[in-house]
Amino acid sequence: MPLFKSISVNSQTAVKIWRIEESYDDLLKPLDLKPNSKARVLSMKSEIHQRGFLSVRHLLREFGYTDQDLYYDDYGKPHLKDGNYISITHSFEFSGVIVSNQPVGIDIEKQRPKIGRIASKFIEYETDYLKPESPTYVRDLTVIWAIKESLYKLFATPGMLFKEHFLVIPFMLEDNETVAWIDYNSKKYRHKTAFIEFEDFTCAYVVPE
Structure with a gap:
């Protein structure tokens, strides 16, 4: 099974990334899906989305969970029945899951x-340090997008906007980490963020400080 990468963020938080190489049938075969999960995957028009959905269930197994342990709230945010926090992502041939005892978010782009x-739709503060002529501009923007998407998944609050409410502090790609702020409803929240790059993909994840 192609578990691509495991990251121990801290003693209570872990990230696992899956390379989606299997066929739909091979991914489905060993899984015991809830009826609503079966209906959901069958309703997906794209096989790549179906395989992404199923690969996430394989990542759950890597954490010791099953599909029965996962449920979604009215905002579409995933939860675990044992009270641990979870965030999920998949993009093309990769999927990722982060599990922790505190709120977390993850995104792969x-x-x-x-x-x-x-870029103008999701950055504002960041224009002060980004350089469009830089050879790393696309990679830098992808890091910022993935961090902001991770923050949005963590909060899952209607009305939050990437451009107005999320700030990513200047970073160096080789550092693989930075700090991000949420400024929303007159409150400020600071988050530790980390990111990795692999095979023209970026994965970012966030945890509260």
Whole structure:
């Protein structure tokens, strides 16, 4: 089974990443899905989304959980029945899960030049230190997007906007970490963030400080 990477963030928090190489049938075969999960995966029009959904269930098994241990709230945020926190992501041939005893978020994004065309929709503060002429501009933007997406998953609060409410402090790609702030409803929240790059993908995850 292609468990691609395991990361121990701290004693209570871990990240696992899956490389999705198996066929839909091979992914489905060993799983015991709840009826609503079966219905959900069958309703997906894209096989890549189906395989992403199923690969996440394999990652749950790596953590010692099953599909029966996972449920979603009215905002679509995943939860674990034992009270631990979970966040889920999948993008093309990779999926990822983070589990912790505190609120967390994770995101995987493919590094693509077209992100530069939508940068103005999700960055503002960050324009002070980003350089569009830099050879790492696409990678830098992808880190920022993945961090902000992770923050959004952590809070799952309607009304939050990437551009207005999330700030990513300047970082160096080789450091693989930075700090991000949420400024929302007159309150500020500081989060530790980390990111890794592999095969033209970026994975970021966030935990509260």
